[in-house]
Amino acid sequence: MPGVKDKVAIIGMGCTRFSEHWDKSVNDLIVEACYEAFEDAGIEPKDIQAAWIATAWSGELGRTLAYPLKLNFIPVTRVENRCASGHDAFINACYAVACGAFDVVLVCGAEKLKDTGLPIPGDYNPTTLYTSRVDTGYLPVTAWAMFALRYFHHYGIPIEEGRRILSKIAVKNHFNGYLAPKAQFRRRITLEEALKAPIIAWPLGLYDCCGIADGAAAAILVRADLARNYRDDYVLVKGVGMSTGVYQGQIMDDFPLAYIEENFRASRMAYKEAGIENPRKQLDLAEVHDCFTIHELVIYEDLGFSPRGKAKEDVENGTFELKGELPVNTDGGLKCFGHPLGATGLRMIYEVYKQLQGKADQRQVEIRNQRGLTHTCGGTPIDAQTAAVAILGLRGV
Numbered sequence: 001m002p003g004v005k006d007k008v009a010i011i012g013m014g015c016t017r018f019s020e021h022w023d024k025s026v027n028d029l030i031v032e033a034c035y036e037a038f039e040d041a042g043i044e045p046k047d048i049q050a051a052w053i054a055t056a057w058s059g060e061l062g063r064t065l066a067y068p069l070k071l072n073f074i075p076v077t078r079v080e081n082r083c084a085s086g087h088d089a090f091i092n093a094c095y096a097v098a099c100g101a102f103d104v105v106l107v108c109g110a111e112k113l114k115d116t117g118l119p120i121p122g123d124y125n126p127t128t129l130y131t132s133r134v135d136t137g138y139l140p141v142t143a144w145a146m147f148a149l150r151y152f153h154h155y156g157i158p159i160e161e162g163r164r165i166l167s168k169i170a171v172k173n174h175f176n177g178y179l180a181p182k183a184q185f186r187r188r189i190t191l192e193e194a195l196k197a198p199i200i201a202w203p204l205g206l207y208d209c210c211g212i213a214d215g216a217a218a219a220i221l222v223r224a225d226l227a228r229n230y231r232d233d234y235v236l237v238k239g240v241g242m243s244t245g246v247y248q249g250q251i252m253d254d255f256p257l258a259y260i261e262e263n264f265r266a267s268r269m270a271y272k273e274a275g276i277e278n279p280r281k282q283l284d285l286a287e288v289h290d291c292f293t294i295h296e297l298v299i300y301e302d303l304g305f306s307p308r309g310k311a312k313e314d315v316e317n318g319t320f321e322l323k324g325e326l327p328v329n330t331d332g333g334l335k336c337f338g339h340p341l342g343a344t345g346l347r348m349i350y351e352v353y354k355q356l357q358g359k360a361d362q363r364q365v366e367i368r369n370q371r372g373l374t375h376t377c378g379g380t381p382i383d384a385q386t387a388a389v390a391i392l393g394l395r396g397v
Helices: 026-041 063-069 085-098 140-154 159-178 191-196 224-229 261-274 293-302 311-316 333-337 341-356
Strands: 008-015 050-054 076-079 104-111 199-201 215-223 235-244 285-287 371-379 385-393
Touching: 008 026, 008 085, 008 224, 008 341, 026 063, 026 104, 026 215, 050 063, 050 085, 050 341, 063 076, 063 104, 076 085, 085 104, 085 215, 085 235, 085 341, 085 371, 085 385, 104 341, 140 159, 140 199, 140 293, 159 191, 159 293, 159 311, 159 333, 215 224, 215 341, 235 261, 235 341, 261 293, 261 371, 261 385, 285 341, 293 311, 293 371, 333 341, 341 371, 341 385
Parallel strands: 050 076, 050 104, 285 371
Antiparallel strands: 008 215, 008 235, 104 215, 235 385, 371 385
């Protein structure tokens, strides 16, 4: 099947600090991220032939991107797929370049959530959370807490042992986030702090849950055969995949709640295209959707980094730490950046882009296989989700 492998290159990226940007509008964040990407690529806005903007709550129509950048009369598409919006926009831009429709395109993800009144990502009316369950169903933290309890039961893990494993993931991500200048929460935590933190929804505590944030990230994509005209250390797209469920968690009486099928399917699409048979051995790093620590734990298994039911052993052994066999969330992930929905996927791609170029400073990992993975997943395990994966790499792999 024709795909995007080695047909699309990233020649520039930009990313704002993810934070509480009370003094900036979404337009300000878009301009900051995109102009960093323009400078990185050595181009100007007038060179862009088409663009995609990923946002869940911070704009409508392509004008969300066209107006602040003054992208006069080129095609601009707005993409919304909840937490997977950034990856969805990126994948669509890749297809457009790979098929030859455009030579140079822009992808941006942006979200302004902190001053909107939203108590959590994913709900448009704060009062609905406390007055009705018809519109919202389960809150994300409630759904993932249920998933955690079921996962522990399925694999015979005592709850307190499970909480300790999840807390170790939080400690790892906070260590990495401390080293990431653009992270919102740059503070190391101890295992004891994580375990004694206030409970949000049993068994998940404060440090098991990501926050929300304001932020934007952007990428400049070109045809791979043109990439050398812009820079020598460009990064190639090796494979992409996306999968959407249809409420299986609500309509199937025997739904297991011990894995996320969409994660599995999206990753296998990307692996097939990228020629990856053993991701644990063939990737140098991964940025995954740690909206809650239990999700990161199960992602290890869904994406084939760990055997089913054995991820806790890899956590204990430090497999996914910065100096481990396969570093995961080298910039601190959603736990430290927060989660401006439309921007998260592009932020992950930004991190892998910098890592592959050897420009990640104190958090730089060893680049042996010259490939890295990014992953987001929107929705909850109780209803339906959209998972998306993109694999980036260097020439010759």
